Amino acid sequence: MRDPRAVALRDWYDRHARDLPWRVPPGSADRPDPYRIWLSEVMLQQTTVAAVKGYFARFTAAWPDVGALAAAADANVMAAWAGLGYYARARNLLACARVVAGEMDGHFPQTEAELRALPGIGPYTSAAIAAIAFDQPAVVVDGNVERVISRLAAIETPLPASKPEIRAEAAAMTPEERPGDHAQAMMDLGATICTPRNPACVICPLAVHCAARAKGTATSLPRKAPKAARPERRGYVYLARRGDEWLTEMRPERGLLGGMRAFPTSDWSETPAPAPPFAAEWKPVGEVRHGFTHFRLTLQVLTTGAAGNPDRGTFGPLDPASLPTLFAKAHALLT
DNA sequence: CAGGCGTGGTA
DNA sequence: TTACCAAGCCT
Structure with a gap:
């Protein structure tokens, strides 16, 4: 290992690696469980460790290996994912588990291309699994690496x-x-030292190698194009209750909150059209x-306790924790 | 390839 | 309160 930056980073990681549930300590003879690495990497896409x-x-706990997950009912996995966001990840997670369990004898492939x-x-995820789980020198580039490298090399060109x-x-x-330790070290450095705002350059193990640090531009990198303002939309959501049962429907597999259980709603737009699932006196209870x-x-x-024949969805018991946060x-x- | 796709924490 | 952000992927 000739690159002096990689040496400094490795030495720092040996002393300061975060202790995470899916991680094997640096330098350990143990290999991490590919199933747990894959699961954690998918969960961590655009999502914080906390x-x-x-x-x-x-x-x-519920699904200790890929075979158990592959055998799970779709609804149980989607409910367990509720609240974490980006629900296409859960659908793809299950699809992936079923390929690995059904066609690969429960073993994840070890090459970046097959992953x-x-x-x-x-x-990103293919490189991360290849490096972390299978110790291959894959080039792992995530948001942390983009930030660390942009600063180390003082790259002024904006992303992407x-x-x-x-x-x-x-x-x-x-x-x-x-x-694998190198990849995790880059991410730990980005998460704890080379942070987006107020990077801790004073204690950074790579400070002497950092071009942005020398120029005093670390905080302004990486440059990014400004983001467009988010439009406002409105809509109606209908909560029909019969005793302990609530009217819910399965949203379409594709699209926003796809495949998740939800209360019926109108369209979401500047001027939504009311669309109650059955005729009743719907009482407003707030926004x-x-x-x-x-x-x-x-x-x-809007809510009602009135009886009615819904044109969509079904009445049944409901655990609000199994709903996307919006509907929870x-x-x-x-309540 | 630019836009769709969640949520909760932080300044 | 708003704005930005956090281990991206898919189409």
């Missing part, structure tokens, strides 16, 4: 145009020895505000 920990514990072909596993340059620098740093990635939503919550908020207005 948010993932509880979900990871519940998933691994990349599985549902929900893209360029700078991605090829970042990848080349990351490849030049990637060692043949302990590539729910919720932010999505590309728009903000205000739902008027609406449910909470009535």
